[in-house]
Amino acid sequence: MSLITTDGLTMRQGGKTVLSNVDFSISKGEIVTILGPNGSGKSTLLRLLIGALRPSAGKVVRQKGLKIGYVPQKLHIDPTLPLAVSRFLQLPGRVAPAAAKAALQRVGATGFEDQQLASLSGGQFQRVLLARALLSQPDILVLDEATQGLDQPGSAAFYSLIEELRQELGCAVLMVSHELHVVMAASDRVLCLNGHVCCQGAPEHVASAPEYRALFGTGTHGALALYRHEHDHDHDHDGHHHHDGCDHDHAHTHDHSHQEGSV
Numbered sequence: 119m120s121l122i123t124t125d126g127l128t129m130r131q132g133g134k135t136v137l138s139n140v141d142f143s144i145s146k147g148e149i150v151t152i153l154g155p156n157g158s159g160k161s162t163l164l165r166l167l168i169g170a171l172r173p174s175a176g177k178v179v180r181q182k183g184l185k186i187g188y189v190p191q192k193l194h195i196d197p198t199l200p201l202a203v204s205r206f207l208q209l210p211g212r213v214a215p216a217a218a219k220a221a222l223q224r225v226g227a228t229g230f231e232d233q234q235l236a237s238l239s240g241g242q243f244q245r246v247l248l249a250r251a252l253l254s255q256p257d258i259l260v261l262d263e264a265t266q267g268l269d270q271p272g273s274a275a276f277y278s279l280i281e282e283l284r285q286e287l288g289c290a291v292l293m294v295s296h297e298l299h300v301v302m303a304a305s306d307r308v309l310c311l312n313g314h315v316c317c318q319g320a321p322e323h324v325a326s327a328p329e330y331r332a333l334f335g336t337g338t339h340g341a342l343a344l345y346r347h348e349h350d351h352d353h354d355h356d357g358h359h360h361h362d363g364c365d366h367d368h369a370h371t372h373d374h375s376h377q378e379g380s381v
């Protein structure tokens with residue numbers, strides 16, 4: 119049973135097609151990573167999936183009563199605005215102090231309640247955002263480049279925390295990440311997005327495909343090559359790819375007209 123399923127999801131914004139015909143689903147406990155270059159529609163897809171945006175065409179079906187914990191890519195807090203962590207955790211709705219305390223503890227932010235949001239480091243702020251996402255006891259955690267701006271150890275620690283939480287809570291995880299080693303090591307499935315779905319599948323399946331190995335070798339270097347490969351390929355005017363190391367034929371029939379700048 120899928121937690122979220124999309125069918126022909128299409129989004130036009132500012133006169134251009136940002137997402138075209140995306141078919142996607144995520145199941146209970148699954149960890150799925152979305153990869154794609156800047157502006158490829160990753161954040162837009164997440165916002166459609168959580169219901170913060172309405173699609174121009176196609177549909178999103180969420181399991182009845184689905185609880186989503188969302189960690190946005192950016193959250194601008196005016197540094198002159200006094201806002202303590204405990205108040206911030208109350209913003210979506212009333213939360214018992216004990217629940218807030220437990221959530222902070224769980225993400226390694228014990229005792230942060232009285233700190234000002236503006237005084238937190240990038241890594242601490244991400245943990246507070248994660249604590250807020252956990253308050254609803256989500257069935258799915260949705261993370262939009264949650265480790266952006268963190269150093270390597272900070273980001274590795276954040277991902278191992280996510281993995282622990284997934285095991286504890288049994289929640290699914292859907293994340294956007296540019297950290298390919300994480301993607302290859304930790305995801306059940308990878309979705310390569312570039313306004314349309316270029317390719318999706320298990321990372322090891324993709325990485326062990328003979329075409330992929332022949333072209334790019336193995337390891338994280340190969341992962342990077344996989345990423346480049348999927349986004350550097352040419353499309354002819356009928357929207358066909360000229361080469362592909364993945365075996366997802368459905369990805370090749372989409373209309374790529376948005377890439378030519380038309381609507």
Ligand SMILES: Nc1ncnc2c1ncn2[C@@H]1O[C@H](COP(=O)(O)OP(=O)(O)OP(=O)(O)O)[C@@H](O)[C@H]1O
Pocket residue numbers: 131132136154155156157158159160161162163
């Ligand atoms: N509200 C909006 N109005 C008009 N265009 C928008 C809006 N939101 C996003 N876009 C456009 O949609 C495209 C996809 O944006 P999106 O933020 O989803 O990409 P992304 O893959 O998350 O990028 P990045 O890796 O840079 O975060 C971009 O070209 C962006 O300019």
